Amino acid sequence: IDPVLEPVLSRSTVKRGGMTFIKLGDKDDVEYDPNFRLYLQTKLTNPHYQPEVAAQTTLINFTVTEKGLEDQLLAVVVQHERPELEARLVQLVRESNDFTSELKELADNLLYKLSNAEGNLIEDIDLIENLEQTKVTANEVGLKQKEGKAAEKEIN
Numbered sequence: 015i016d017p018v019l020e021p022v023l024s025r026s027t028v029k030r031g032g033m034t035f036i037k038l039g040d041k042d043d044v045e046y047d048p049n050f051r052l053y054l055q056t057k058l059t060n061p062h063y064q065p066e067v068a069a070q071t072t073l074i075n076f077t078v079t080e081k082g083l084e085d086q087l088l089a090v091v092v093q094h095e096r097p098e099l100e101a102r103l104v105q106l107v108r109e110s111n112d113f114t115s116e117l118k119e120l121a122d123n124l125l126y127k128l129s130n131a132e133g134n135l136i137e138d139i140d141l142i143e144n145l146e147q148t149k150v151t152a153n154e155v156g157l158k159q160k161e162g163k164a165a166e167k168e169i170n
Contacts, residue, residue: 015054015067022052023070099168106162113155120148 015023018039027034027046035043063073093100127141135141 015063019052023067099165103162103165106158106165110155110158110162113151113158117148117151117155120144120151124148 020026021036021038025036027036028043029035030043034046034048036046037043059077063071089100092103124141124144127138127144128135131138131141
């Protein structure tokens with residue numbers, strides 16, 4: 015990105031006489047409107063920007079794949095024709111995400127307790143209970159994922 019745009023990206027404005035100005039390049043200050051928005055686009059498939067630019071901007075990837083469009087179109091059609099099925103699928107996805115994060119939390123906790131366990135592991139009741147809870151949650155996650163796949167097959 016051209017260095018001339020740096021003051022715009024960083025919103026380096028100056029107020030004089032009740033008006034807001036911004037300096038562009040070597041020219042005099044230019045009046046600045048707070049509602050001004052700058053949109054830049056590129057034809058590069060995977061552009062790389064400096065960290066300073068990435069921190070000052072919002073980068074949006076509009077890359078579209080055929081599979082992604084199919085999934086979006088299918089979701090719209092199902093939502094229109096069978097909203098209860100789409101709502102069920104969305105709920106299953108949410109539950110699966112919740113269970114997965116809970117499973118990760120339990121696994122992290124279990125690994126922490128294993129690494130900090132002292133003495134005989136078989137006698138550590140808290141560790142055994144944590145292991146059992148992790149196993150139960152893993153089974154629940156497996157069931158929810160099967161339900162989600164069944165619902166997805168039903169949609170397709």
